[in-house]
Amino acid sequence: MPVVRWGEQTFPLHGNETVLDALLRNGVSVSYACKSGSCGSCMLQAREGTVPARAQAGLKDSWKAQGYFLACVCVPEADLAAAPLGAEARIRATIISLGNLSPSVKQVLVRRDVASDIRPGQYIAIIRPDGLARSYSVAGLPEEDVLEFHVRLIPNGRMSGWLHNDACVGDRVTTLGPSGECFYVPGNEDQPLLLAGTGTGLAPLWGVLRDALRCGHRGPIHVFHGAVHQGGLYLCDELRSLTQTHEHVTYTPVLLTGDPIPGTEIGAIDKVILGRFPKLAGWRAYLAGDPDIVRSLKMQLFLAGAGSRDILADAFLHSAD
Amino acid sequence: MMFMPTLYEQLGGQAAVNLAVDNSYRKVLTDDRVKSFFDGVDMDQQIAKQKAFLTMVFGGPNNYSGLDMRQGHAHLVKRGLNDSHVDTIIELLGKTLSELGVAEPLIQQVAALAESTRNDVLGR
Structure with missing residues (x-):
């Protein structure tokens, strides 16, 4: 059975176990949310070994080149050394506005400490200081380093409940991403x-x-x-x-x-x-x-x-x- | 020495394959003889498979494996997939290429390559 190496530790994989499940089973704290290779919250970086293509599907080329992969859909065929993403992929941010778009939808604006290349329509994972992570689509970039999100209150939703009821302007979060290909591509300006x-x-x-x-x-x-x-x-x-x-x-x-x-x-x-x-x-x-x-x-x-x-x-x- | 372009190149490369994939997939999804085999199938995955298959039958870069073909269709054989369905798929592929303006001799070549997968598809 292949193993996952994580820092100094080595974890043998059980059956068709994903890297995420192996890490969680061994008590490693990793952010995740959708567990289906979509939201991007569980992204890690491979330091050694080969990442299956499925675990990099949809990631941008520069990320693939750096060995980024989605742990929740990564079932390695051979040993893999993985590590948390470097500081460059995680950008700290401050909530600067919490407004109501409707009784159930909040407009949340966050200012990232550093601007990075994001297209409206892509999505970003927001990670709370306690590690809770959820992905939200970028509805706009009012300024180069400010991201606009629309957050619907989900019954018993932990992140949406927090953003609707408890979060305050000035609170700090970590942002990770962007992911997704749902964005405008110039070059065919007459297409319906x-x-x-x-x-x-x-x-x-x-x-x-x-x-x-x-x-x-x-x-x-x-x-x-x-x-x-x-x-x-x-x-x-x-x-x-x-x-x-x-x-x-x-x-x-x-x-x-x-x-x-x-x-x-x-x-x-x-x-x-x-x-x-x-x-x-x-x-x-x-x-x-x-x-x-x-x-x-x-x-x-x-x-x-x-x-x-x-x-x-x-x-x-x-x-x- | 004569350099023979592959069928894939003669047909127009990747762009032609993409168009042929979309058009043939639309045909099979709406053909009463075979559409039930595609019920509940994920569209993106199916298009990726279809693309790999067409690239192969066009003689383009591929990693065709008869084993994958067998494993990929075994559950459909259990549901009754037989020669008549393979005939329909090859027929619809030919129709697609003909609508895209591909010459008849090239279509015959594609059909012959598709034909070569028949036994793998039907698990024989």
Whole structure:
């Protein structure tokens, strides 16, 4: 059986055990959240040995080159020496604002001690001093070193509960990342864009939308925001006002249930989108939010003609604990 | 010495493979004869596999392994995957390439390479 070396210690792996599970089983304190290779909280650096490709899927090339990998999906075939990430990947930050976007969604602004290269729509892990880690999409970069997040209060959610009820301006956290490929790429300014999300899936889309406009995107941009009922919508006024100043932007709130409201569609978000745009060849789509809706939309947009490489999806996973 | 471009190069390399992968995957997902075998399959993983397969049948850089083909389809053979389904997949691939403007002799070559995996796919 291969072993994991961690500093001076050596831990034999059991069966198909991941590096994360082996470390946790041996009492090593490692941050993690989704346990499915997505959120990036458990990223470590390989010092010796070969990292399976699966444990580096989706990481940016410069990170792969440095041996960064996701411990929760890393099942090594041979011995692997791993270590926490160097100081350069973890950047300390200060909470500078906690505002309400809706009764259940907070806008959290943090200022990083050092600015680094991040695109709106990517995600960042926030790590509390006690080690609790969760990933959030970057909804915007109001300043080079300031990140905007939208945090929905999850029932019994430890990080969201803290950010909603207990955290204060001035509190310190650690940030790790970015990860994710759900961001605007300049170079095809006339392509039609579809931005669709549910709940705080709006956060990366809000980031992508403003980034696209900042980059001078000329093609139509259609934003669909789904929620179960009216209370789940937010940033409505801001989005409507963007459609006033930018003729090529449309905004459609979609509510799953309720009575018809002018300017709002009632029904399932996929039906509303495909009903309006049945043919999507040549489009680029950004999808975020509820994982089942994202998965289903992705397939339907693909069948409607969108290229698989032009569908960028960010399914929000809940933490495993 | 004559340098023969591979089929992969003649077809147009990576970009052509990407387009052929998308178009053929759309066809199999909507074809009543085979679509049930793709129920509940993760789209990204399937596209990655499809891409590896097409790169192989186009003679591009690949690490095709008959063993992977056997293991990857064993659960489908249990569910009734048989020669008629392999015929359908090869037919849909040919149709895809024809729609992309690939000449008939090249399509025949691709079909012959795809044919060579039949016994591995069906676990024989």
